[in-house]
Amino acid sequence: MRRKKQKPEEVAARKDNFSRRDFLKGASVAVSGGLLITEAQAAPKAPGAEAVAGPGRVAITLKINGKPQKVNVEPRVTLLDALRDYLDITGAKKVCDRGVCGACTVIMDGKPVYACNLLAIQAEGHDIVTVEGLSHGDQLHPVMTAFIEHDGQQCGFCTPGFVVACKAFLDKHPNPTMDEIEEGLGGNLCRCGTYAGIRPAVLAAAKAMKGGKANA
Amino acid sequence: MPKCKYDWPEAGDRKLIGQRISRVDGPVKTSGKAKYTYDVKLPGMLYAKILGSPYAHAKITALDTSAAESMPGVKAVRKIQDVGTEIQWAGDEIVAVAAESEDIARDALDKIKIEFEQLPFLVNEEDLSRAGDHAKAAGTEKSGDPDKAFSDSDVVISEGYYGIQTITHCCLEAHGSVAEWTAPDTLKTYFSTQNVSGIPGELGEALRQANIDVKNNNVETICQYVGGGFGSKFGADRWGVENARLAKLANKPVKLLLERDIDLIVAGARPSSYAKVKVAAKKDGSVVAWQSESWGTGGPAGTTMPPLPYVLTGIPNKVTRHTSVGTNTGPARAWRAPNHPQAAVLTMCALEDLAAKLNMDPLEFFMKNADLAGDRGKVYQEELQKAAELIDWQKNWHPRGHSTPGPIKRGLGISMHTWGGRGHNSNCNVNIHPDGSVEVDLASQDLGTGTRTVIKIVAAETLGLPIEAIELNIGDTKYPASGASGGSTTVGGVSASTRRASVDARDQLFAAVAPGLGVPADQLVAADGKIQVQGDSSKSLTWKQACSKLGVKTIQVTGKNPGPCALGSSGVGGVEMADVNVDTETGIVKINKMVCAQDCGLIIDLKTAESQCYGALIMGITYALYEQKIMDDVTGRMLNPDMEFYKLAGIGDIGELVVHMMTGPGYDERGTIGLGEPPVISPGAAISNAVANAIGVRVSTIPITPEKVLAALEKGEIS
Numbered sequence: 001m002r003r004k005k006q007k008p009e010e011v012a013a014r015k016d017n018f019s020r021r022d023f024l025k026g027a028s029v030a031v032s033g034g035l036l037i038t039e040a041q042a043a044p045k046a047p048g049a050e051a052v053a054g055p056g057r058v059a060i061t062l063k064i065n066g067k068p069q070k071v072n073v074e075p076r077v078t079l080l081d082a083l084r085d086y087l088d089i090t091g092a093k094k095v096c097d098r099g100v101c102g103a104c105t106v107i108m109d110g111k112p113v114y115a116c117n118l119l120a121i122q123a124e125g126h127d128i129v130t131v132e133g134l135s136h137g138d139q140l141h142p143v144m145t146a147f148i149e150h151d152g153q154q155c156g157f158c159t160p161g162f163v164v165a166c167k168a169f170l171d172k173h174p175n176p177t178m179d180e181i182e183e184g185l186g187g188n189l190c191r192c193g194t195y196a197g198i199r200p201a202v203l204a205a206a207k208a209m210k211g212g213k214a215n216a
Numbered sequence: 217m218p219k220c221k222y223d224w225p226e227a228g229d230r231k232l233i234g235q236r237i238s239r240v241d242g243p244v245k246t247s248g249k250a251k252y253t254y255d256v257k258l259p260g261m262l263y264a265k266i267l268g269s270p271y272a273h274a275k276i277t278a279l280d281t282s283a284a285e286s287m288p289g290v291k292a293v294r295k296i297q298d299v300g301t302e303i304q305w306a307g308d309e310i311v312a313v314a315a316e317s318e319d320i321a322r323d324a325l326d327k328i329k330i331e332f333e334q335l336p337f338l339v340n341e342e343d344l345s346r347a348g349d350h351a352k353a354a355g356t357e358k359s360g361d362p363d364k365a366f367s368d369s370d371v372v373i374s375e376g377y378y379g380i381q382t383i384t385h386c387c388l389e390a391h392g393s394v395a396e397w398t399a400p401d402t403l404k405t406y407f408s409t410q411n412v413s414g415i416p417g418e419l420g421e422a423l424r425q426a427n428i429d430v431k432n433n434n435v436e437t438i439c440q441y442v443g444g445g446f447g448s449k450f451g452a453d454r455w456g457v458e459n460a461r462l463a464k465l466a467n468k469p470v471k472l473l474l475e476r477d478i479d480l481i482v483a484g485a486r487p488s489s490y491a492k493v494k495v496a497a498k499k500d501g502s503v504v505a506w507q508s509e510s511w512g513t514g515g516p517a518g519t520t521m522p523p524l525p526y527v528l529t530g531i532p533n534k535v536t537r538h539t540s541v542g543t544n545t546g547p548a549r550a551w552r553a554p555n556h557p558q559a560a561v562l563t564m565c566a567l568e569d570l571a572a573k574l575n576m577d578p579l580e581f582f583m584k585n586a587d588l589a590g591d592r593g594k595v596y597q598e599e600l601q602k603a604a605e606l607i608d609w610q611k612n613w614h615p616r617g618h619s620t621p622g623p624i625k626r627g628l629g630i631s632m633h634t635w636g637g638r639g640h641n642s643n644c645n646v647n648i649h650p651d652g653s654v655e656v657d658l659a660s661q662d663l664g665t666g667t668r669t670v671i672k673i674v675a676a677e678t679l680g681l682p683i684e685a686i687e688l689n690i691g692d693t694k695y696p697a698s699g700a701s702g703g704s705t706t707v708g709g710v711s712a713s714t715r716r717a718s719v720d721a722r723d724q725l726f727a728a729v730a731p732g733l734g735v736p737a738d739q740l741v742a743a744d745g746k747i748q749v750q751g752d753s754s755k756s757l758t759w760k761q762a763c764s765k766l767g768v769k770t771i772q773v774t775g776k777n778p779g780p781c782a783l784g785s786s787g788v789g790g791v792e793m794a795d796v797n798v799d800t801e802t803g804i805v806k807i808n809k810m811v812c813a814q815d816c817g818l819i820i821d822l823k824t825a826e827s828q829c830y831g832a833l834i835m836g837i838t839y840a841l842y843e844q845k846i847m848d849d850v851t852g853r854m855l856n857p858d859m860e861f862y863k864l865a866g867i868g869d870i871g872e873l874v875v876h877m878m879t880g881p882g883y884d885e886r887g888t889i890g891l892g893e894p895p896v897i898s899p900g901a902a903i904s905n906a907v908a909n910a911i912g913v914r915v916s917t918i919p920i921t922p923e924k925v926l927a928a929l930e931k932g933e934i935s
Binding site: 074076077081084085088090091092093094095096097098100101103130131132134135138140141143144147148149151153154155156157158159160163181182183185186188189190191192193194195196197198199 | 238239241242243245246247248249250251252254255257263317318319386387388389390441442443444445446475476663664665823824826827830831832833834835838858859860864865866867868870873
């Protein structure tokens with residue numbers, strides 16, 4: 001069976017006061033046909049224990065790829081929607097919109113997170129790196145170069161999320177084994193079936209990120 | 217020299233064709249710069265959402281959208297189906313709303329009041345006895361004398377029940393479009409599609425039927441990148457038409473991409489197929505008779521029979537009967553190799569069970585019967601041998617029932633497949649400018665199969681230029697029309713139209729520079745960025761120098777497919793083998809290794825060709841073991857319309873994968889043949905056969921879930 005676990009980093013990133021589920025429960029969402037929205041695991045918090053924002057639009061500043069960006073969003077707007085719909089930063093993709101597929105992966109304070117599973121207001125005050133922040137003009141990140149060389153992409157819709165997840169993974173695991181790669185990138189899904197190219201690409205990127213030294 | 221002027225270069229003369237070349241759009245895709253339909257954001261753009269039916273079969277008795285319409289931020293509301301309409305599947309579109317944000321649009325859907333009269337429905341068809349009048353006889357075919365063949369005392373007979381589930385396409389980019397009326401009669405639409413050139417006609421027709429005056433020529437369709445299609449994105453679709461109507465109504469650009477749940481429920485379905493199969497062979501293993509009673513569903517319209525028996529069509533005595541079951545589920549869409557994965561499971565599993573009953577090694581059995589595949593028998597034998605070598609069949613296979621000790625059982629399985637893959641109609645413009653730049657234009661699309669890369673390789677090879685010298689424009693109806701990307705038709709179509717245009721353009725350039733070089737044009741060659749006299753490298757011009765001789769005149773040539781000289785053909789084989797571990801305590805199946813030996817004529821780019829096969833094996837592992845559109849008999853709805861419970865294989869689920877492309881003499885001279893479909897056909901059957909070999913009993917239907925494995929073990933017999 002496939003691994004299906006939440007990244008530990010994700011869990012760590014959620015110790016703040018907001019959770020999307022709380023808002024979803026409060027707001028009347030259309031679940032046309034969607035029957036399987038799992039119940040929120042979050043226990044109710046004591047009244048007054050958390051910051052209150054909204055329900056109207058809130059002015060926030062997000063630090064994205066090193067640059068502060070002002071945006072007015074309702075508190076229920078996810079980081080992913082804020083990036084895509086409000087700031088036109090579209091490298092992170094919307095696919096499952098429920099924290100499963102990893103297509104929206106961004107790096108927050110050095111940790112990979114699902115941008116669809118965070119509210120934009122939760123991301124305020126944190127360093128957000130998106131796939132756009134990993135290349136500079138024609139200068140590609142070694143992970144991108146490796147994905148190209150080993151053809152770890154087809155339609156390309158999962159690719160930016162994979163690239164970001166891979167970068168964050170290699171920052172923590174500079175000498176990964178294949179088991180670690182399969183575990184560490186288990187939170188990103190692809191439909192075209194590009195994993196066969198991604199596996200060697202991650203090894204090649206690890207090598208390149210260490211300046212081309214032989215892998216230990 | 218090639219016999220016909222457009223023919224592909226001889227093997228020794230190919231500089232780029234057949235090499236492993238990285239896809240040309242790799243940099244924009246990996247860096248997140250590639251703009252998909254889902255990424256389009258226009259000034260003032262609205263966001264649309266669709267409200268679908270909660271019931272599988274119901275009549276709309278009341279519909280009130282007034283509260284939604286009066287909400288601040290809501291700019292357009294369209295009743296797609298009104299009072300009196302009979303809904304045939306849950307999720308079917310009833311109202312569309314366009315608003316200033318996604319959240320407002322979602323809120324607005326909540327304010328819509330609909331009343332229904334619920335009607336009886338059927339959403340599951342595996343138990344045919346419950347289908348009632350939803351089941352309709354859909355034909356029977358007979359050849360030879362099957363009754364006599366089965367009653368022959370000299371034959372061994374195997375009977376079994378086999379099946380393959382309904383799956384959904386689950387394209388990572390949902391279906392949808394962005395529509396913008398740039399003038400009252402002019403529509404610009406960004407579409408997530410496999411069919412750029414086909415959208416304006418379909419959309420224009422639908423809009424005119426809605427009394428919106430727009431000519432097809434005034435509908436521009438753009439799709440630079442598409443996040444998966446797999447057969448589900450050929451049409452304009454009702455939501456595409458509705459989006460253009462919302463944009464008209466609101467007089468603003470509107471974006472309508474389906475929500476993930478709706479996309480899984482209505483925008484993709486590969487029909488199911490189930491069959492009771494009886495097969496007979498002589499004691500030497502030669503198959504002599506086939507009998508199948510099959511059924512399946514593809515939504516309200518039911519199904520047609522898969523091509524049974526599959527591949528081994530020369531079985532001398534055959535009878536097939538098919539029943540089509542109409543269900544209240546989202547309608548079928550083409551899914552890579554329509555009806556073939558179904559045929560492979562029903563045929564190859566039945567035949568492997570027969571081989572087991574004969575106590576024959578299935579490799580030997582399929583080698584022996586390969587000639588029943590007609591004139592491709594020899595190809596299958598070569599591919600069987602190659603695949604067997606790659607999976608080390610001789611060492612790793614054991615007879616069924618001789619299982620490995622301990623709770624983890626290992627087994628090997630085989631399947632074979634076939635597909636057509638002839639190139640579609642395609643028009644391509646090649647322009648050579650006096651400044652030396654080369655532009656190739658065609659309204660094709662790159663689904664991630666490598667279409668851009670293939671076109672550039674063909675143009676560059678023909679013109680003797682590096683790939684980077686070719687500027688390619690696709691994905692927009694302002695370029696010459698090219699066919700839809702489906703049925704493995706694209707590579708054959710675009711490579712041929714590009715080759716013909718490039719050869720003609722090159723020859724015009726030769727004609728322009730020949731006088732200056734003092735030789736007839738037919739003695740010139742284009743290679744290594746030069747135009748030179750054949751056999752005399754001292755007499756040459758650089759590409760730029762040659763083009764400058766054009767003065768102010770750009771060479772502009774259109775190439776077509778079909779056209780003169782045979783650049784492609786149709787009909788491939790393909791063999792896949794699986795090596796699996798089955799945990800008999802938990803029922804979990806794990807892939808150790810899969811191999812694929814695949815032919816597809818002349819390969820333009822070996823790297824992206826191999827990727828098609830790797831991807832197909834992985835998609836195949838997903839449908840063999842994990843994914844299924846699960847319908848609820850009680851509510852009539854899909855139970856798993858999200859990506860947590862609609863399960864795709866992850867990077868740790870795929871085992872070792874090996875792909876071998878059959879190339880060289882005997883293959884290359886067939887010209888280009890498509891590859892998108894064939895390798896995705898066999899994994900279900902190969903994995904099912906490997907599981908049967910591992911545990912000694914057949915798990916009748918895929919996906920092979922742990923509970924089915926445990927149930928089959930408990931039953932303990934080959935069913």
